[in-house]
Amino acid sequence: MPSPNRDDCRCSSGAVHRMCGGRYMKQILIVLAFALLITVPAAAIEDRNGSLVNVGLGGRVVTTSFNDDATVIAAGTQGKGGVSILSENGSLLWEYPTGCPVYQVAVSGDGQSIAVASDKLRIFGRNGDLLQQFESDYFAFSTALSADGEYIAGGYDDSTLSLMTAGGQRRWTRSLEDDAVSLSLSSDGSLLAVGSKDEKVHLYNGQGTLLWSYETGNTVCSVSISPEGDYVAAGSYDKVLYFFDRNGTLLWRHVAGSRVLGVDVSAEGEYVAAAYGKQVVLLNAQGEVTGEFPASGIAESVAITPDGRYVAAGIGGGSPRVLVFEHIGAPVAEESDDGTAENPAVxxxxxxxxxxxxxxxxxxxxxxxxxxxxxxxxxxxxxxxxxxxxxxxxxxxxxxxxxxxxxxxxxxxxxxxxxxxxxxxxxxxxxxxxxxxxxxxxxxxxxxxxxxxxxxxxxxxxxxxxxxxxxxxxxxxxxxxxxxxxxxxxx
Structure with missing residues (x-):
């Protein structure tokens, strides 16, 4: 996900907010009210580039996420701004126009909760019901959810980040040297990875204790922690993908040659998906490139299912859209005699x-x-x-x-x-x-x-x-x- 910049600080025509490190003064403009009434219809599904889903959303797709079995796909756009929720075949289920850029979306593993970071941090149910809206004087630049949706993390443009419960209780708040523009929670919510404009990757535990930090060469615009919390991947504007263990030891780095705008890690760190240039690249746990998926424009975000089977990409410039690919090399969960998966929900x-x-x-x-x-x-x-x-x-x-x-x-x-x-x-x-x-x-x-x-x-x-x-x-x-x-x- 690209780091917020001055060009992104516009919610609607004529309505400028200081989103990039400044206070958002809560003055609701009539222009914004009209913007919220505008919906962006999804284009028909196309079968190109070998993708399972290829849907245009009418704007630059800068953030993507989906649940564990890829049946709920979330995408956030800039420009007019909004979140769109798609089914596994790309059909539009519902959408919510924020009127402001959406910087990060997160879908819980069970697919029952969707977090949206924009002018506010909002939590929606699977069917589009607004479950929670966290009020703040600041824009939300980033968000993350635990697998069951019970814990929500939010990063704001006053350089703070917080961990909260689904009921709205704030567990803790911490301050950084600059804004947190990407967040990722382990499945149980006990570890929070943070990518920040202070050019660092941070890892906090469930009590808000900083476990470690690592300095890169530029803004860390995307982070991902594996579901079990054992590995952390980070993409930076310095054109490098970093891969750490839970103790902060750098296991390897991949020189991408372009800004790494999106990363995501599968279970046990087996696969790392990275969005940079006009492609999504798949790497293994040793940092070796094992696959590439072509994009129709600049790949600005990526998501991968825990089993590594499905990969989603958000495309910005060129032909903005959401793409979903199937990773043929990933193992497929076996089914029992009664047709249910061998591994039940946990x-x-x-x-x-x-x-x-x-x-x-x-x-x-x-x-x-x-x-x-x-x-x-x-x-x-x-x-x-x-x-x-x-x-x-x-x-x-x-x-x-x-x-x-x-x-x-x-x-x-x-x-x-x-x-x-x-x-x-x-x-x-x-x-x-x-x-x-x-x-x-x-x-x-x-x-x-x-x-x-x-x-x-x-x-x-x-x-x-x-x-x-x-x-x-x-x-x-x-x-x-x-x-x-x-x-x-x-x-």
Whole structure:
């Protein structure tokens, strides 16, 4: 995605706003009101350049995104400005004219949420309903979504960036030396990659702690973090594509010869898609070019599905449009006998510890639960075995912020889950709800819960109690175990 510049600071004819590092004074002009009534019809689908989808949107397409299975395609345009949502075959589902340039769009992995960064940061539902609008005195230059749409990041033209919940709660805000023009969240929302006009790539954790920064030779106009958070790619105006591991180690750099305006990374960093010049280039985890897709003009944005199968490109000058290609070399998910994919949808969370579940479905229902994330204060405090045998039943104590507990119905509505011994190594892991009780607070004031495992220690998570479990289970609390040092009693 190209960095905002003075030429982009126009919302409609005669209405100029200081979007490039200055305050946006909220004065709604009549011209803007008329602009919002204008829609840009999508052109008929064309079959050119070997693309699956080839749709003109009537303006320079500077940002693209789609969900995990490429059934929801989002594209943002400059000029009159607006976001268009397309189906997998390129049919226009709905559009929203902002009247101002759209700098970044993001679609959640499940396709149920679409974030749009423009004069405001807006969140839409899959059918076009406006779910949330974040009010600010500043333009939104960038945005990103977690896979489940529960966490939203926004970068503004006052050089700040924020992490928020879908309900509108601001988790944290940080300031940079210049504006953040591209953002990317890991699937669980626990890591945020930032590309900035300060010529740096930044990585923050879920609490807003800066983990590392890397200085390039110019504005970093596009960043992407792999779904698992293990790799970060960055494209810069210095005509170089950078590829890092989660610790900030530069693994390789690809000299593109043109400004790298868009990047996206597939699962496990297996593929990196880059938009520069009049093409989209596909590289492998070693930085080797493995494929090229031609474009009808300057490629200004790119998106790739987690499995690497589909690649979308936004085309600017020349013949502005959205292109979607199929990457023939990417593996295709196998289907089971009942016709469903082998890998069901997963709930993501809890990066940073082998004791914390990152992805799981519940036994025996296969339900994807709402899991507390690491920035909700989730951690494993202790695991107590009933006998010295490591396979014997155990009790696990876990902490979580009181705010998350309150948001999910209170202590009686929170439970611990544990991966089954035979399901801990599956993807996603298979987990069971265990008998849980609230026992007090840790020294940092987080709430501590204790769960009893019918098997030996595996991996754990904290979730809100599903309705079916609440209705079917009436087990009482476990006998008290020895208090931990510094643990205050439950009140």
């Amino acid at each position: 709930a993501m969370g809890n990066e940073g510890s082998s004791d914390l579940l990152k992805a799981f479905v519940l036994e025996p229902t296969g339900e994807v639960p709402e899991i507390a994330h690491i920035f909700n204060g989730v951690s494993v405090i202790s695991v107590l075995l009933e006998t010295p045998d490591p396979s014997s039943p155990a009790s696990v104590r876990m902490s979580v912020d009181g705010a998350w507990v309150e948001d999910h119905g209170g202590a009686d509505n929170v439970t611990i889950v544990a991966a089954t011994p035979e399901g801990v190594h599956q993807v996603p892991a298979h987990a069971e709800i265990v008998e849980t009780r609230f026992i007090g607070y840790d020294p940092e004031g987080r709430m501590v819960f204790e769960g009893h495992l019918p098997f030996g220690p595996t991996a754990y998570g904290v979730i809100a109690v599903p309705e079916w479990y609440r209705a079917e289970n009436s087990a009482g609390p476990l006998p008290a175990l020895p208090r931990l040092p510094g643990l205050a009693g439950a009140t």
